[in-house]
Amino acid sequence: MIEVSALHKRFGSFSAVHDVNFTVERGQVLGFLGPNGAGKSTTMKLITGYYRPTSGRVHVNGLDTHRHTRRMQRELGYLPEGAPAYGDMTVAHYLTFIAHCRGLSRKLSKTRLRAVSEQLELDDVLSQRIETLSKGFKRRVGIAQTLVHDPKVLVLDEPTDGLDPNQKQQVRELIRSLSADKTVILSTHILEEVESVCHRALIIAHGKVLADSTPGALARQSRYCGAVTLELPNARQAAALLNALPEVESVEFSIDNPQRFTVLPAPDAPLFVAIQAKLASKGWAPAAMSVESGRLDDVFQRITRPNAVEVRL
Numbered sequence: 001m002i003e004v005s006a007l008h009k010r011f012g013s014f015s016a017v018h019d020v021n022f023t024v025e026r027g028q029v030l031g032f033l034g035p036n037g038a039g040k041s042t043t044m045k046l047i048t049g050y051y052r053p054t055s056g057r058v059h060v061n062g063l064d065t066h067r068h069t070r071r072m073q074r075e076l077g078y079l080p081e082g083a084p085a086y087g088d089m090t091v092a093h094y095l096t097f098i099a100h101c102r103g104l105s106r107k108l109s110k111t112r113l114r115a116v117s118e119q120l121e122l123d124d125v126l127s128q129r130i131e132t133l134s135k136g137f138k139r140r141v142g143i144a145q146t147l148v149h150d151p152k153v154l155v156l157d158e159p160t161d162g163l164d165p166n167q168k169q170q171v172r173e174l175i176r177s178l179s180a181d182k183t184v185i186l187s188t189h190i191l192e193e194v195e196s197v198c199h200r201a202l203i204i205a206h207g208k209v210l211a212d213s214t215p216g217a218l219a220r221q222s223r224y225c226g227a228v229t230l231e232l233p234n235a236r237q238a239a240a241l242l243n244a245l246p247e248v249e250s251v252e253f254s255i256d257n258p259q260r261f262t263v264l265p266a267p268d269a270p271l272f273v274a275i276q277a278k279l280a281s282k283g284w285a286p287a288a289m290s291v292e293s294g295r296l297d298d299v300f301q302r303i304t305r306p307n308a309v310e311v312r313l
């Protein structure tokens with residue numbers, strides 16, 4: 001549905017997007033993750049036809065975004081960063097205006113206004129001026145605006161930024177439900193959002209794609225994949241003993257519980273069994289013991305920090 005090949009964008013001598021390549025299948029939700037200034041918004045602006053690429057191509061549903069910009073944009077809904085809107089318009093007026101810009105008939109505009117207003121729970125604020133809305137409602141109006149013409153593709157730049165936890169959850173559920181018949185690209189700084197909503201994630205830094213994988217596969221690259229967290233009354237003594245095992249890379253103590261610590265595995269080491277055997281040999285029974293599937297934040301930090309080590313993905 002979306003094909004990005006050899007995409008470059010320079011601002012003067014500065015390279016904001018550098019040789020970005022990826023595809024998104026129909027019905028997929030793709031997450032852009034990356035530190036501030038990584039090039040996420042710029043890549044989105046290139047996909048939506050807002051910016052012209054310095055070189056490279058983007059196709060949306062087979063249409064070149066540079067050569068068939070208007071036709072491509074009809075298939076696409078775009079929430080720019082910060083959800084800008086015309087503050088002095090009422091919500092109903094604004095969404096009707098967008099429907100008009102999108103070329104919808106008066107009758108269809110009314111039907112779609114009702115539909116998106118219900119989807120985003122905007123019924124109570126339809127006659128309120130946008131500048132008087134809370135941040136959460138403004139964001140919902142911004143998302144409603146992307147859906148008015150029922151596009152096949154959505155590009156959402158930080159759709160849950162600044163929302164309270166309940167509203168974040170609502171918007172995530174909405175995105176999940178939309179992906180039944182739409183292809184979605186979203187950007188976020190919230191790693192758990194990627195895990196809960198996205199089928200795939202791109203980690204972008206300095207304008208380059210550094211990882212392209214499923215959230216689960218990314219998390220499995222973490223040093224915490226297979227790590228074992230234990231709770232024992234003699235935690236210090238047990239941690240020192242376990243740290244000496246060849247299967248153990250290191251041990252980290254919990255900040256809030258002196259009896260809890262996490263044992264990180266050496267590469268490809270069967271840690272759980274080794275720990276069980278060692279504890280049994282001492283007759284120590286842990287109050288709790290759990291194995292981790294990995295931490296996306298650990299992988300993100302290792303890949304994107306300035307002196308990042310190379311992570312094979």
Ligand SMILES: Nc1ncnc2c1ncn2[C@@H]1O[C@H](COP(=O)(O)OP(=O)(O)OP(=O)(O)O)[C@@H](O)[C@H]1O
Nearest residue numbers: 011014016034035036037038039040041042043081
């Ligand atoms: N119009 C422009 N002119 C010059 N530089 C720009 C322009 N737009 C973006 N940049 C630069 O390109 C880089 C990437 O910016 P971009 O907004 O894409 O980052 P981002 O990943 O979306 O960051 P954030 O997480 O903070 O939103 C930044 O260094 C930014 O200053």
Ligand SMILES: [Mg+2]
Nearest residue numbers: 040041042081
């Ligand atoms: Mg941005």
